[in-house]
Amino acid sequence: MNLDFSPEDQAFRAEVRAWMRDNVPQQVGPSIGIPSHKETQFAWERKLGAKGWLAYTWPKEYGGPGWTATQQYIFDTERALAGAPPCGPFGLSMLGPVLMRYGNEAQKQRYLPPIARGEEFWCQGYSEPGAGSDLASLKTRAVREEDHYIVNGQKIWTTQAHWADFIFCLVRTNPDGPKQQGISFLLIDMATPGIEIRPITTIDGHHHLNEVFLTDVRVPVENLVGEEGEGWTIAKYLLTHERTSIAGVADSYYQLGRLHEAVADDPVLSQDPVVTRRLATLEVDLMALEYTNLRTLDRVAKGQPPGSESSGLKIKGTELQQAISEAQMELGGLGALPWLTAAEDVHTVFAGATQRYNFLRASSIYGGTNEIQKNVLAKLLQL
Amino acid sequence: MDFSYSQEQKMLRESADKFANKGYGFERYKSTLELPGHCDSTLWSQMAELGWLGLPLPEEAGGLGGSALDVSQICEPLGSGMVLEPYIASAVLPGRLLSLCEADTDLLGELAGGEAQFAVAWAEPDSREDPACCTTRAQADGDGYVLSGHKQCVLNAPNATTLIVSARTSGGDHDADGISLFAIDPQSAGLALRPYPVMGGGYAADIRIDQLRVGADAMIGSAGNGFAPLDAALDHATAAACAQALGAMNALLERTREYLRMRKQFDKPIGSFQVLQHRLVDMFIEVEQSRSMVMMSSVRVESAEPAVRRRAVSAAKAYLGQASKFVAQQAVQLHGGIGVTEELDVGHYFRQLSAFGSLYGSREYHLRRFAATPSE
Structure with a gap:
C-alpha cells in the first residue's frame, strides 16, 4: 500500500x-x-x-x-x-462516453470533436413531469415517419437548455410492452422547429433549469444512437459510467479552504472553539470521503471495476457539499444575507454562501436522488 | 498510489481470521470473560508462536519489524472475532514504545516470546486523554528516582508483569518536555492497583503511586524525553484500535444484514422495508468510509513527520469514534428486542465499540488535536 x-x-x-x-x-x-x-x-x-x-x-x-x-x-x-x-458535464462526461460506446462512426465524427473544443454545448433530456425517480415511465413519444422521427412531449429540469446547441433525449418509440424496452436515445438539434424552452428559476435565484416542450419536432433517423429500444440500456450505462469525480472532493476542499481563511480573518470566529470543532469535523469527514474516492480511483486506474466502496460516494459527497455551504452561510451571519449582489461581492465566501447553500439542495436530488442511490445500494446488499 | 495489500499482509490477515473467527467466536469470548484478567494464557502463547506479539518489534530485538499496516491486518480480524486477549494494550503499544525508546532487548524479547505482559500507565484523572498532561512526578533521589502520582484506567495492568509508567522529571504539569518513562514491577512497594473489568471485556486498573523508589536503570530512554515516543506509540495503538473497531463494525453490518434477510414480520423479511434498507445502507457506507480511514491512518502513522502522523491518526479516531457508535446503535435497533440482550453477540460488539469510543482518546480529544495540528 x-x-x-x-x-x-x-x-x-x-x-x-x-x-x-x-x-x-x-x-x-x-x-x-x-x-x-x-x-x-x-x-x-x-x-x-x-x-x-x-x-x-x-x-x-x-x-x-x-x-x-x-x-x-x-x-x-x-x-x-x-x-x-x-x-458542463453533458457533452463531456455523459454524451461523450455514450457515443464512444454506442454511437456509429458518423455520429462520433460529427459530434465528438466540437465537444472537445468547447464549440458545441449539450443538454440532457431525461426527466419529465411524470418521470423523475421513475425515469422509465417517460412519455415523450417518437414516431417514425420514413426517414424522420416525429417527437412530441415535454422534458423538465433541463440544465442549461437555454445555452445548448443540442439535446440528447430519451424518447418512447414503443408504447407497448415493458416500459424499459420501448425507450430510444435521440440526438436533437435545439434549433429544430417545434422546440420551446421555458425557464425555471431555482431557489438560488438563478436560471439554470428549464422546461423543454417538443411539438412535432422532426429528427432525422441517423440521429438515433444505438438500436431502437436500446435507450434504457444506454441510459443505465451513462448513469453508471465511472466518474471518479462524482464525490466532488476537491471542490469541497476548495470551499472548506475558503471558509477556513474567512474564519481565520475574523477576530471572533477564529477564537471560538465551537467553530474550530465544526471546521475540524467537516475536514475529517472530507478526508474519509477523499480516501474512499482514492480507493475507487486506484481500482479504476488498475482497470478493475469500481468496488462497492464507490456506491456511497455520491451520497456522502453531496451531503458534505451541503454541510460545508451550510457552515459558510451560518458562520457568515448577517454577512451571508446579501442576495444576488455584484460579482465582486459574491466572490467573498460569506456573500456567496447563501446562494451556494440554496443551489446545493439540488445536489442530493439530481443524478438520481440520494434515496434512489440507497435503493440501488440496498439491492447490492441483497436486501 | 496503491491501496492493495501485499501477499504477506494477506497471509497475516488470513491467519488472524482463522484464529479469531474459526477457532474463537462468541462461545470462546464468553468463557474468556470468566477467566481472571479476561485473558487466556494458552491463547496468548499461541499469539506469541504465531509471531504476532513480536510483529511490531524490530528484527534485532527478536521481532518481525512489521509495519502498522501489517499490525492492522491482525487487529481487524481480532475485532470481528471479539478476541479479548490484550493484543494492543500489551503488545502493540508497549512494543512500539519500547522500540522507539531503544529499550534493552531483554524486555522486547520477553514481549515477543509471550512470557511477559505489559501495561502502559499514562492517562491520569485530570489529563483528559492528553499524554503531555502528567502530574505524576519522579524526583531524582541518589542514584534513582522516587515516584508519586495517580494513573487512571491502565489497560491490562492487572495482568502485567511490567508496567511502563510516565512520570515527570522536570517541567510543568502540561509540558511535553520533562516526561520520563519507567519500567516498573507491579509488585513494587509503593504501588497500589485497584483492578476492574472494562465495558466490553478486558481488565484495567487505577494505580496509586506513593513514594515508589526505583533505580536509575528503571528509566526507559533518556530523562525528560519520554513524550515524543509515548505520543507516537499511542498513535500506533490508536491506529490499531481503529482497525480492531472496523472488524467489529463489519461484523455487526454482516449480522444485521443477515438478520434483515431472515427475520419475518407482516409475512415478509423485514429487509424488504425501505426504511430498514436505507438504514443498513447508511451502516454500510459508514463501514466503507471507516475502512478508508483505517487504511489511511495505518500508512500515515509511520510518517517521520509528527504533524502528519498526528493529523492522520486523530482524523481516523475522530471519524471512527462517531461511525462506530452509529453502526453499533443501528445494529441493536434493527435487531429489536434480541439486540438489547446479553444472549446475542450483537450486544457485546455494542459494548466493545462503546468502549472503543473512549479508549485511546475520545472523538472530542482527537478533533481538538486535529484542529491544533497544522496541515503543512
Whole structure:
C-alpha cells in the first residue's frame, strides 16, 4: 500500500497547477460552484479546449488528452483547487462516453470533436413531469415517419437548455410492452422547429433549469444512437459510467479552504472553539470521503471495476457539499444575507454562501436522488 | 498510489481470521470473560508462536519489524472475532514504545516470546486523554528516582508483569518536555492497583503511586524525553484500535444484514422495508468510509513527520469514534428486542465499540488535536 502519487504523477500535477495559476480568469471563480454566466463559462471551456484539456477524460482519438485515470483525477483536483468551476458535464462526461460506446462512426465524427473544443454545448433530456425517480415511465413519444422521427412531449429540469446547441433525449418509440424496452436515445438539434424552452428559476435565484416542450419536432433517423429500444440500456450505462469525480472532493476542499481563511480573518470566529470543532469535523469527514474516492480511483486506474466502496460516494459527497455551504452561510451571519449582489461581492465566501447553500439542495436530488442511490445500494446488499 | 495489500499482509490477515473467527467466536469470548484478567494464557502463547506479539518489534530485538499496516491486518480480524486477549494494550503499544525508546532487548524479547505482559500507565484523572498532561512526578533521589502520582484506567495492568509508567522529571504539569518513562514491577512497594473489568471485556486498573523508589536503570530512554515516543506509540495503538473497531463494525453490518434477510414480520423479511434498507445502507457506507480511514491512518502513522502522523491518526479516531457508535446503535435497533440482550453477540460488539469510543482518546480529544495540528 502506498498513498502517494508517483513522481510522474506529481510532475504532472505541478504542470497542471502552474497552468491553472496562469490561466484561470478571476471572474470564472465559483461563486456558487456551478456555471452561471454563459459567456465567461464558454470562454473558459474554449480556453481549455484550445489547450486540449477540455475533454480531459477522453482518449486522444476523440480529441481528449489520453490521460490515465489518475491524471484525470489530478487534473480535476487542480481545476477545483484553482477556483475554477467544473465544465458542463453533458457533452463531456455523459454524451461523450455514450457515443464512444454506442454511437456509429458518423455520429462520433460529427459530434465528438466540437465537444472537445468547447464549440458545441449539450443538454440532457431525461426527466419529465411524470418521470423523475421513475425515469422509465417517460412519455415523450417518437414516431417514425420514413426517414424522420416525429417527437412530441415535454422534458423538465433541463440544465442549461437555454445555452445548448443540442439535446440528447430519451424518447418512447414503443408504447407497448415493458416500459424499459420501448425507450430510444435521440440526438436533437435545439434549433429544430417545434422546440420551446421555458425557464425555471431555482431557489438560488438563478436560471439554470428549464422546461423543454417538443411539438412535432422532426429528427432525422441517423440521429438515433444505438438500436431502437436500446435507450434504457444506454441510459443505465451513462448513469453508471465511472466518474471518479462524482464525490466532488476537491471542490469541497476548495470551499472548506475558503471558509477556513474567512474564519481565520475574523477576530471572533477564529477564537471560538465551537467553530474550530465544526471546521475540524467537516475536514475529517472530507478526508474519509477523499480516501474512499482514492480507493475507487486506484481500482479504476488498475482497470478493475469500481468496488462497492464507490456506491456511497455520491451520497456522502453531496451531503458534505451541503454541510460545508451550510457552515459558510451560518458562520457568515448577517454577512451571508446579501442576495444576488455584484460579482465582486459574491466572490467573498460569506456573500456567496447563501446562494451556494440554496443551489446545493439540488445536489442530493439530481443524478438520481440520494434515496434512489440507497435503493440501488440496498439491492447490492441483497436486501 | 496503491491501496492493495501485499501477499504477506494477506497471509497475516488470513491467519488472524482463522484464529479469531474459526477457532474463537462468541462461545470462546464468553468463557474468556470468566477467566481472571479476561485473558487466556494458552491463547496468548499461541499469539506469541504465531509471531504476532513480536510483529511490531524490530528484527534485532527478536521481532518481525512489521509495519502498522501489517499490525492492522491482525487487529481487524481480532475485532470481528471479539478476541479479548490484550493484543494492543500489551503488545502493540508497549512494543512500539519500547522500540522507539531503544529499550534493552531483554524486555522486547520477553514481549515477543509471550512470557511477559505489559501495561502502559499514562492517562491520569485530570489529563483528559492528553499524554503531555502528567502530574505524576519522579524526583531524582541518589542514584534513582522516587515516584508519586495517580494513573487512571491502565489497560491490562492487572495482568502485567511490567508496567511502563510516565512520570515527570522536570517541567510543568502540561509540558511535553520533562516526561520520563519507567519500567516498573507491579509488585513494587509503593504501588497500589485497584483492578476492574472494562465495558466490553478486558481488565484495567487505577494505580496509586506513593513514594515508589526505583533505580536509575528503571528509566526507559533518556530523562525528560519520554513524550515524543509515548505520543507516537499511542498513535500506533490508536491506529490499531481503529482497525480492531472496523472488524467489529463489519461484523455487526454482516449480522444485521443477515438478520434483515431472515427475520419475518407482516409475512415478509423485514429487509424488504425501505426504511430498514436505507438504514443498513447508511451502516454500510459508514463501514466503507471507516475502512478508508483505517487504511489511511495505518500508512500515515509511520510518517517521520509528527504533524502528519498526528493529523492522520486523530482524523481516523475522530471519524471512527462517531461511525462506530452509529453502526453499533443501528445494529441493536434493527435487531429489536434480541439486540438489547446479553444472549446475542450483537450486544457485546455494542459494548466493545462503546468502549472503543473512549479508549485511546475520545472523538472530542482527537478533533481538538486535529484542529491544533497544522496541515503543512
